[in-house]
Amino acid sequence: MAAKIERPISEFNSELKLKGFNVWQLEADSQATRIYNRKDFYKICLTTGKSMVHYADRSFEHEGTILFFGNPHVPYSWETISTSYVGYTVLFSEDFFNALERSESLQHSPLFKIGGTPVIKIEEGTRDVLNTIFLRMIEEQTGDYIYKDDLIRNYINLIIHEALKIQPSIEFDQHKNAAGRLTSVFFELLERQFPIETRNRPLKLRMAQDYAIALNVHANYLNRAVKEITGRPTTLHITERIVAEAKALLLHTDWNISEIAYALGFEYPTYFNNFFKKATGNNPTFFREGVV
Missing domain, CATH: 1.10.10.60 (Homeodomain-like)
Known part of the structure; x- marks a missing residue:
């Protein structure tokens, strides 16, 4: 087996800083340990395979399809274990996401916050829905639609809400008093x-x-x-x-x-x-x- 390699997220930083997001389909590469130090970007990853996620002081080992929510304020690394590994990833800045006026701070979300639940198991039906959303983001990313940023923000919100339906949290309830x-x-x-x-x-x-x-x-x-x-x-x-x-x-x-x-x-x-x-x-x- 080939030696594991590290792939720092910095290779994406230049493009990300210009537009605030990047979405792509994952390689079928089972030999990579991806290291993400605390950078500037949030991450949502939909993957199918077996992997080990080290997130702050905790580790999560999962097999099957999962959604992972990475917070730039928390150091983490991702180790692929299975030989077959597919999925999608979107990286985005908080400034990009919060340009949507109704958006709340991502740090308050139970999916991204410290001590929250960064990994959620996804069933096949939900995976099909999420696959479609990611594919639409990839298509819009390369298009010239003038409002594509707003559309991609909406897609990111759709993913978050699909996850919240699976992993509801009382703490996410918005109090207006x-x-x-x-x-x-x-x-x-x-x-x-x-x-x-x-x-x-x-x-x-x-x-x-x-x-x-x-x-x-x-x-x-x-x-x-x-x-x-x-x-x-x-x-x-x-x-x-x-x-x-x-x-x-x-x-x-x-x-x-x-x-x-x-x-x-x-x-x-x-x-x-x-x-x-x-x-x-x-x-x-x-x-x-x-x-x-």
Whole structure:
């Protein structure tokens, strides 16, 4: 068997940055391990075959047809296992997608968000529907229809809604009251801080009080709003997001523990060690070394 090769997504970046999207049919190439570092583009992939997806600190092994939703804020890699492997992929920027006025932030979707469900098993009937949508996107991509960008955004929305019908989520319900709007802004502000790309710019907002000040509300009011909408306190959401980023940095960078601690806004490595152990039950070194 030939040695596995890496195919960085950067080869698509030039074209993507010009138009905001790219869609294509996958090669029947079972020897590739595709590595996607945190870049600028969301990804939806419909594949049939056997594969292993490593997504942040989790791994998903699937056989058959799946839909995968990749978030540019989360590092992941894709390993093809079967000898027969077919499907389609669309990459797009959030700016491209959000040009559709009714679009909500992708980071709030249960399909793309941190800790969400990035892999969904697809039955044959749904696969036929999705195949048709991807083929239409490919056809429009090479066409000269003046409104093709709007049409492709609609196709992407169709794929997302087909997935949501299979994998419904209470958290995707849109709340239009004041508490819902404040909670939405809180999550937007939370996600805006990530990913951590450099060791020299530490996390600015790490406590609930920090977010309350940034949003010009009292911390108790912010917490009541967030808890009303999500059923969980503000501090828990912040902690889980920082832990998720810490795991990503431990697994996907060569930064030492002190550098990671500083990047995440901890004054001393011992504070980060205590925080991580309290949240996960393990210290950062053991997690990185694969002891857990």
